[in-house]
């Protein structure tokens with residue numbers, strides 16, 4: 001008997017040097033697999049428990065990944081705040 005663990009691949013946001021990115025994997029990468037993000041950054045996959053995500057500060061969003069993701073999904077760009 002197997003215990004299936006269902007994972008939402010849309011919620012996979014790899015963090016590289018404190019910046020979270022978006023990737024569009026077709027399956028969960030194995031540890032050691034090379035992942036290419038939507039922005040073109042590439043890194044080797046490793047896993048950690050979610051509660052450790054902020055141990056080195058809150059990750060910030062990769063703006064280039066956001067642009068590519070929005071283009072792919074037909075989501076308009078965010079409004080710029082008036083300065």
Ligand SMILES: [Zn+2]
Nearest residue numbers: 021039062065
């Ligand atoms: Zn990115």
